[in-house]
Amino acid sequence: MPSYQAPLRDLQFVIHELNDFASHYQQLEGCEAIDASMLDAITEQAARFAEQAVAPLNAVGDIQGCQWQDGRVSTPPGFSEAFRQFADNGWLALEKPQAYGGQGLPPSMGSVVNDMLFSANHAWNMYINLTSGAVSTLYAHGDESLKQRFLPALIAGRMTGTMCLTEAHCGSDLGLLRTRAEVMSDGSYRITGSKMFISAGDHDMTDNILHLVLARIEGAPAGVKGISLFAVPKRLLNDDDSAGPANGVSCGSIEHKMGIHGNATCVINFDGSTGYLLGTANRGLNAMFTFINESRLAVAQQGQGHAEASFQGALRYARERLQMRAVPPQRPELAADPIINHPDVRRMLLTQKAFAEGGRMLNLACARQVDLLHHGLSESVREAAMRRLALLTPIAKGFLTETGIEAAQLGVQVFGGHGFIREAGMEQISRDVRITAIYEGTNTIQGIDLLNRKVLADEGRELENLFAEIEGFCLEDNVPPALAQQLSRYVGQWRELTGWVLDQRHNDSNLVGASAFDYLMQSGYVLLGYHWLRAATQAERQLAAGSSEHDFYIGKRETARFYFQRLLPRADQHVAMIRSGSGNLMAIPDAAFSR
Known part of the structure; x- marks a missing residue:
């Protein structure tokens, strides 16, 4: 089995040399006390936890997986103990709001920790990551009473979180969902319905789980405009926020999956469960x-x-x-x-x-x-x-x-x-x-989101801001000129392609759908080229200054050269496919797919 080793030197290169996070934090409200030594200490401690506590559970989670019996889910051996250690040592609280028990560090510190935990054990870290998402959502949209009720327990690791969107009949088309919410006299709601593909939907790592559930209030408009969001605990909370009576939430089954066996992907049933409205009625998807x-x-x-x-x-x-x-x-x-x-x-x-x-x-x-x-x-x-x-x-x-x-x-x-x-x-x-x-959202949905909602919706204005940043960097001193010239050509290609799609979409109603995935990939290759150019520039500076880490910086410089010569040209293929239009996809009749 491969043994994971946290890439500390590469993390330090990105944190300090490319992004200068210590100076960046001085420009953030409430983060002025964070310096480079603190960043390194946190990163090194997280690396030890990832290597010693989490990575050894990866193969165990895959081989033994989660087990479902009599409506209860048990996680693989060691998962609960690692979660408790993680929570008790304050890692769950790292970037969470201080008013509810968090440490108030900037979100990027959580991303640095996630970099290592996802490599070490994807399935285990999903329990952590989904809880963080629930905290962010509750903090952004919950009223103060809900924040006080649930955030301290989530941040301390006494409960975990999920998001419950998908239902068996609707997949990503959430406008078709059937889970319903009935308003009660005390202002709470009674939630009834079934959700599927709920990651970390049930487990034995905590006594309680907070589900964030999309449902439709009785009488709400059809489609996505009538969806509301509710906080629904698996068990109601006692006054001390410990798990109290059952709340009509049950796990109907767990999926037998291709991978991430250590994370329970569940069917979750809500049978008249008490829920609390998050945000505004009928604005739940937002x-x-x-x-x-x-x-x-x-x-x-x-x-x-x-x-x-x-x-x-x-x-x-x-x-x-x-x-x-x-x-x-x-x-x-x-x-x-x-x-x-x-x-x-x-x-x-x-x-x-x-x-x-x-x-x-x-x-x-x-x-x-x-x-x-x-x-x-x-x-x-x-x-x-x-x-x-x-x-x-x-x-x-x-x-x-x-x-x-x-x-x-x-x-x-x-x-x-x-x-x-x-x-x-x-x-x-x-x-x-x-x-x-x-x-x-599948990567085609990501491409549609990028092309339709982010680029075409504002006529490419924010994209032009990104282009200006990249092109400005290419003109700076000490940037490897051959790589800078090549990247500038690809930025020009990206700009021309965007303009072409803007113009041609009116003549080809399927152009956006036919182009979205390739547009996303072309964008990704060019954007990654920008980051590799930044890395190559820093490597050249260090080599010219006689750095003692010669092999490390040679590795950066030569990998950048490989990327520009072997991988960045893949963008050309995606451009050619986009410019071919949608006719080669849509002309064939449905019946002609038969054999």
Whole structure:
């Protein structure tokens, strides 16, 4: 089984050298006391927890999985103990509001911790991450009485959280949901219905769970305009916020899945359960998008986390596995050369490295915007962060999960036949990561969101702001000129493509739907190119200054060169497919699909 090792040096490179988080925090309200030494201490402690407490449970969770019996779910051995240790040591409270028991650190610190936890054990960390999403949603939309009732228990780890959207008949089309809410005389609601695909929907890690449930109040308008959001505890709370009487919430079954076996994906039934309105009636989907958008960024980290885990395993194996002779031979004293010396193995390893490390750069750049959104010193700063984050979120979620899947498949391939069997651990990574392209809206939905709601809706204005940032960086001193020129050409291509879609959508009613996925991928390749250019620039500076970490910075510089020469040109293919229009998809009659 692969043993996870937190990539501390690479995290420090992104935190300190690319983003200068310590200076960034000085520009955030309430975060002025955080310095570089505090950042490193938190990161190092989180690394130890990920490596020692969480990673060893990954294979156990996959092999033994969650068990459902008599309406109760039990998690794999060790999961509950690790959760309790995590909560008791204050990790759940890290970036949560101080008024309800949190530590008040900026959200990006939670993202740094998630970087390691998702690589170490995706299934386990989902219990943590969903609880954080519930806290954010309740904090943003709940009235003070609800905050006081539920937030301290969530932040302390006495209860966990979920989001309950999907029903068996409607999938992502939430306007069709049937779960209903009946108002009661005390202002609460009686919730009745059934939800499916509820991650972390039931377990034995805490006595209580808070479900955030989309439902329709009786008499509400049809479609998404009549959906409200409710906080529904599994058990009602006693005065001391401990778990009290049952609340008509039950787990009807758990799914038997391709991967993430250690996380219980449940059918949750609500049988006249007491719920409390979050936000405004009939505006529930808007409130739930606080949870959804936070979860999309978390899923981007899941994709990148699997790229990192697969790369670590493949690299370790490639250095040890002897097979055939390299040209020229590298280890004549051995029977054969390590496979890391073969060109195609290096192609696979460099692809994994480019996606894992580039994805980390993109994820923490998004986290920086989340900081500004919540802690920016002015309204203009917060609004600018909101616009940029709206643009970046679907790209990060879609692109990093697609490339995470590719990296995981390459990990299996590097191992060859050994990668196809359980003992190597690589096939688990390839199964676990597959859900990330589906979670929180499939990647086609992410592409439609990006193209239709984020780019076309504002005629590309925020996208132009991003273009200006990238093009401005390309003109700075000490930026590698060949890479800067290439990236500038791809930004121009992205701009021209956007204008072409804006013009042609009126002549082709299916153009946006036919182009959305490819537009997302083209955007992702160019955006990751920007981050690799930033990394290459920093590496060149350090090498020119005579850094003692020569190999580390050579690795950054050469991976950037590989990315620009081998991976960035994939954007051209996506452009060609978009420009082909929708006719090659829509012309074939439905009946002609038959064989």
